[in-house]
Amino acid sequence: xxSCPKCGFDLTASGVCGVCGYGKRxxxxxxxxxxxxxxxxxxxxxxxxxxxxxxxxxxxxPGPSGKGVNGSASLSSSAAQAAAxxxxxxxxSAPPPQAGAEGPEGAAAPSETAYDARGGPLDPPLDSKxxxxxxxxxxxxxxxxxxxxxxxxxxxxxxxxDITHRRVLxxxxxxxxxHFVRRYNLxxxxxxxxxxxxxxxxxxGPHIVARMTDALDPQPDQKVLEIGTGSGYQxxxxxxxxxxxxxxxIVKPLYEETDAIYTSLxxxxxxxxxxxxxxxxGYYGWTEHAPFDxxxxxxxxxxxxxxxxxxLAPGGVMIIPVGPPSGQVVxxxxxxxxxxxxxxxxxxxxxxxxxxxxxxxxxxxxGKIHSLSTDQGSEQ
Numbered sequence: 001x002x003s004c005p006k007c008g009f010d011l012t013a014s015g016v017c018g019v020c021g022y023g024k025r026x027x028x029x030x031x032x033x034x035x036x037x038x039x040x041x042x043x044x045x046x047x048x049x050x051x052x053x054x055x056x057x058x059x060x061x062p063g064p065s066g067k068g069v070n071g072s073a074s075l076s077s078s079a080a081q082a083a084a085x086x087x088x089x090x091x092x093s094a095p096p097p098q099a100g101a102e103g104p105e106g107a108a109a110p111s112e113t114a115y116d117a118r119g120g121p122l123d124p125p126l127d128s129k130x131x132x133x134x135x136x137x138x139x140x141x142x143x144x145x146x147x148x149x150x151x152x153x154x155x156x157x158x159x160x161x162d163i164t165h166r167r168v169l170x171x172x173x174x175x176x177x178x179h180f181v182r183r184y185n186l187x188x189x190x191x192x193x194x195x196x197x198x199x200x201x202x203x204x205g206p207h208i209v210a211r212m213t214d215a216l217d218p219q220p221d222q223k224v225l226e227i228g229t230g231s232g233y234q235x236x237x238x239x240x241x242x243x244x245x246x247x248x249x250i251v252k253p254l255y256e257e258t259d260a261i262y263t264s265l266x267x268x269x270x271x272x273x274x275x276x277x278x279x280x281x282g283y284y285g286w287t288e289h290a291p292f293d294x295x296x297x298x299x300x301x302x303x304x305x306x307x308x309x310x311x312l313a314p315g316g317v318m319i320i321p322v323g324p325p326s327g328q329v330v331x332x333x334x335x336x337x338x339x340x341x342x343x344x345x346x347x348x349x350x351x352x353x354x355x356x357x358x359x360x361x362x363x364x365x366x367g368k369i370h371s372l373s374t375d376q377g378s379e380q
Contacts, residue, residue: 115271117220117243124173132173141268146178149190153206156192162211171240172210179265180233180258194358199254201360203231204298208330208357212296212319215332215350218242222293227282227308228362232258234298239271246289247275248282250363255279281364283375285311292316299362300328303372309335309345319350327356 124139125131129151136147154172157163163172178189181203185195194202213234218224224242226235229249238245249255259277266272278286282297283305290311297308297320304320312318314337321328334346351357362370 115239115243115269115274117239117241117271117274122174123170140176142176142178146176146189150177153190153192157207157210160207162207163214165214165217167241168210168214168217171213171237172206174240175233175237176269177206177233179261180231180236182231197231197254199251201230201251201254203233204359209234209237211350212298212330213237213241215330216294216296216317216319218294223289223291223313224294224296225286225289225292225308225311226296226298227285228298228360229255229258229277230298232261234296235275236262236269236272238296239275242294243274245275246278246286246292248278248280248286250279250281250365252279283307283362283364283370287311295319297321297362298359300325300359301362301370303375304331304333305370305375309333321357321359323356325358325361327358330357 124135132151133144133147136142137144150173163169178186181189181195182197188195190206192205192207194204197203218238218241220243222242223244224238224246226238226247229235229247235245235247249258262272262275284307291313292311293313293316295308295312295318300321302322302324304322308318312335314335316335318333319330320333321330323329330350332348332350336344336346338344364370368374
């Protein structure tokens with residue numbers, strides 16, 4: 001089998017490289033709404049840039065010293081192949097965002113100016129750290145120290161297998177975590193650790209957010225429910241990938257604080273207008289907007305909430321940390337409905353037995369912790 005003259009991976013029978021895209025016919029430029037400061041000028045050049053950038057999807061992976069060669073090295077084979085061969089977005093019955101649609105409580109309704117994830121995340125160059133920084137500094141208002149830290153953190157996430165999908169990779173690189181860690185945590189914005197954000201809550205470390213999102217793999221027209229809005233970073237990340245993000249927060253002051261952050265950023269980041277926010281107990285889901293194609297739970301619980309299982313669509317996926325306070329297994333639950341109507345759950349540890357994580361507890365109003373001993377009628 002012939003090898004690609006650009007990256008060395010095998011070519012398909014039609015002479016196309018599945019890693020760097022060598023041999024593909026140039027595609028017509030896709031249209032995207034402006035989303036960052038100074039982006040309108042860039043969009044006029046997007047057709048030529050998209051072809052050029054597609055050929056350099058080789059990302060830096062750190063060596064034993066934690067640094068790549070000249071700030072850039074090749075993706076590992078498995079990560080590169082997975083990142084370059086994402087399946088096409090799944091079809092869904094969900095309609096595209098409509099102008100003037102009435103949104104749920106606390107949410108800015110999707111409008112005709114909101115970001116449409118069906119075009120996929122924007123594509124900053126990945127051939128080197130310098131190219132990425134230059135592109136982001138030109139087309140966004142984000143600052144070099146945070147961009148540099150995000151680039152380095154992404155290299156580690158790829159090396160660990162936390163990110164395997166190209167769309168998730170791009171969304172991770174485009175989501176400004178520094179806007180959500182709270183001002184007093186800015187020096188640690190990209191630290192690989194859970195960081196307190198007040199009210200007894202934390203923002204999870206970037207690697208676990210990346211791995212959970214990668215395992216969820218939401219597609220543009222799929223409805224995604226997040227239980228535990230917290231800092232807002234997870235839903236911001238998801239809004240790069242899906243047009244229909246729903247998030248619930250139990251702690252009202254935290255809900256109001258994060259809602260204000262989304263609102264203040266929605267001019268520069270129009271995808272945040274597609275995040276529907278709600279204050280309430282996520283244990284019972286969000287019935288009015290069910291079913292959901294994807295559900296992600298960001299708080300620890302010792303069982304799977306029955307209402308969330310009911311609201312998960314057939315074939316849907318839920319990511320949830322399950323276990324005692326000492327440590328949880330982060331499960332990927334796939335809901336399979338047999339032809340006779342029988343429901344079967346397929347379970348997978350997204351860390352494959354290599355790690356347990358500790359999340360803040362899944363609480364109800366008044367601070368009560370949801371558990372099998374307190375939630376009557378719960379079932380796994």
